[in-house]
Amino acid sequence: MPIFAANLTMMFNEWSFLDRFDAAADAGFRAVEYLFPYDHTPDAVGERLRRNGLTQALFNMPPGDWAAGERGLAALPDRFAELQAGVETALRYAEATGCRRLHLMAGLADAADPTAQASYRRAVEHAADALAERGIDLLLEPINGRDMPGYFLNDFTATERLIADLDRPNVRLQFDLYHRQILHGDCTMALSRLLPITGHVQIASVPSRHEPAGEELNYPFLFAELDRLGYEGFVGCEYRPRAGTLAGLGWFTPQRAIVTGA
Numbered sequence: 001m002p003i004f005a006a007n008l009t010m011m012f013n014e015w016s017f018l019d020r021f022d023a024a025a026d027a028g029f030r031a032v033e034y035l036f037p038y039d040h041t042p043d044a045v046g047e048r049l050r051r052n053g054l055t056q057a058l059f060n061m062p063p064g065d066w067a068a069g070e071r072g073l074a075a076l077p078d079r080f081a082e083l084q085a086g087v088e089t090a091l092r093y094a095e096a097t098g099c100r101r102l103h104l105m106a107g108l109a110d111a112a113d114p115t116a117q118a119s120y121r122r123a124v125e126h127a128a129d130a131l132a133e134r135g136i137d138l139l140l141e142p143i144n145g146r147d148m149p150g151y152f153l154n155d156f157t158a159t160e161r162l163i164a165d166l167d168r169p170n171v172r173l174q175f176d177l178y179h180r181q182i183l184h185g186d187c188t189m190a191l192s193r194l195l196p197i198t199g200h201v202q203i204a205s206v207p208s209r210h211e212p213a214g215e216e217l218n219y220p221f222l223f224a225e226l227d228r229l230g231y232e233g234f235v236g237c238e239y240r241p242r243a244g245t246l247a248g249l250g251w252f253t254p255q256r257a258i259v260t261g262a
């Protein structure tokens with residue numbers, strides 16, 4: 001079985017953000033991810049991880065004004081200075097949390113606009129170089145336009161081409177099976193083809209984005225496929241519990257013994 005990371009933005013919302021770390025560990029998770037840690041100090045987040053023996057699998061770099069609807073800055077040419085500052089902020093949190101992967105959100109922009117394309121590439125190259133100095137991977141995630149209308153990075157093939165073209169070992173695909181199924185389908189074959197460039201996997205049922213059980217995707221089959229392919233990374237549980245986080249964990253086998261070897 002892959003190592004599951006509880007997504008603390010979507011799961012364990014019955015607790016305050018910092019208490020979600022304790023709750024996830026109590027439920028048997030050994031790793032966590034979330035969208036943004038920036039409302040809390042790096043030390044406070046790091047302390048919760050250490051206290052619970054949790055690994056920080058992933059988080060996102062600052063996305064601009066999220067509350068106002070912004071979804072990243074990379075494709076926005078006028079926001080490069082803010083993006084550079086965001087990379088430095090994210091690196092401070094990565095250091096405090098030991099996190100080895102950061103997701104750079106692209107922003108809302110026309111994917112066919114050459115100015116947005118040039119801005120995105122410049123931002124990705126800047127972030128990739130800054131992260132490479134610390135041995136951290138930069139993740140790029142195609143996101144479907146039903147969940148995020150107008151999002152710049154909305155195609156797995158274009159992302160695959162960009163990663164090949166950039167040819168930097170620390171730029172990798174964030175393969176969210178939920179977005180993949182909505183955008184293109186063909187999840188199993190895509191996993192097998194794209195796994196060599198994949199740095200992180202995420203899951204949720206389609207179409208509801210609830211627990212990875214039932215509906216369009218056969219997750220027991222996909223988990224077995226990840227094992228068969230030798231995937232050794234994390235699988236982020238980026239889903240909204242249908243009726244309470246703990247009540248919905250029937251699909252999950254607590255992973256204490258697997259990671260600790262106990």
Ligand SMILES: O=C(O)C(=O)[C@@H](O)CO
Binds near residue numbers: 035060143202
């Ligand atoms: O929406 C998703 O899917 C994500 O993984 C987020 O990191 C983007 O906000």
Ligand SMILES: [Mg+2]
Binds near residue numbers: 141176202
């Ligand atoms: Mg995702």
